[in-house]
Amino acid sequence: MSLAFSELGFAPALSDYEQALETQRALHQQVVDGQAPSTVLLLEHADVYTAGKRTEDHERPMDGTPVVAVDRGGKLTWHGAGQLVVYPILKMRDPHEIREYVHVLEDIIIAVLADYSLVGTRVDGRAGIWIEADAKGPTRKIAAIGIRVHNGVTMHGIAINASNELGPFSVIIPCGIADAGVTSILAETGQYVSAHDLVPRVIEEFKKRQEVLIGSPETDTTASAVTAQAEGAQL
Numbered sequence: 001m002s003l004a005f006s007e008l009g010f011a012p013a014l015s016d017y018e019q020a021l022e023t024q025r026a027l028h029q030q031v032v033d034g035q036a037p038s039t040v041l042l043l044e045h046a047d048v049y050t051a052g053k054r055t056e057d058h059e060r061p062m063d064g065t066p067v068v069a070v071d072r073g074g075k076l077t078w079h080g081a082g083q084l085v086v087y088p089i090l091k092m093r094d095p096h097e098i099r100e101y102v103h104v105l106e107d108i109i110i111a112v113l114a115d116y117s118l119v120g121t122r123v124d125g126r127a128g129i130w131i132e133a134d135a136k137g138p139t140r141k142i143a144a145i146g147i148r149v150h151n152g153v154t155m156h157g158i159a160i161n162a163s164n165e166l167g168p169f170s171v172i173i174p175c176g177i178a179d180a181g182v183t184s185i186l187a188e189t190g191q192y193v194s195a196h197d198l199v200p201r202v203i204e205e206f207k208k209r210q211e212v213l214i215g216s217p218e219t220d221t222t223a224s225a226v227t228a229q230a231e232g233a234q235l
Contacts (some may be wrong), residue, residue: 008043047080072156082164084195091213095152
């Protein structure tokens with residue numbers, strides 16, 4: 001079965017985070033039950049802070065802004081207008097290869113950034129994709145990754161900063177990293193790129209990697225093959 005893709009909402013009709021989370025959860029169960037194909041959700045959230053399981057109190061907004069607690073890996077981050085959020089709800093080809101799955105997500109982000117002459121890189125010990133230190137400033141994060149794998153099916157995913165404001169990151173410790181900044185395609189290139197502008201290329205890159213992610217149409221990836229070790233993965 002081929003990957004399916006669904007757009008939930010983009011500016012000016014931004015997606016409410018908690019409604020999108022319920023959509024994720026419902027779709028996740030359908031994929032686990034074999035009632036829906038592996039599906040990649042693409043959207044742009046209304047402004048919201050979300051906290052993964054490892055978020056500490058001192059990392060929360062200093063101004064008391066509400067935070068939505070979620071069951072993904074990672075720590076605190078912000079979503080909002082101008083940022084593309086991608087939630088792959090996938091029945092994994094091999095549920096034990098969580099690191100490989102994250103590596104594929106990183107490759108997708110790196111390929112999309114290359115369209116804008118940006119060199120996205122991995123940083124040892126730090127999740128997400130980064131722009132290395134240069135004349136513009138120290139190493140800075142341009143895309144975040146936070147996932148969960150339950151019953152062999154993924155949830156949550158990636159966020160790529162396209163043209164969003166960076167101010168909301170200044171009142172938190174984004175992703176628990178205090179000694180590095182955050183950036184966007186707009187900040188790096190001066191080119192305005194909407195979140196929706198990135199959608200066709202993200203879909204293209206997912207399609208290229210379908211077999212690695214969910215296997216060929218003939219591959220059996222039943223949830224019963226999953227061990228408890230893969231539950232609630234945090235990266």
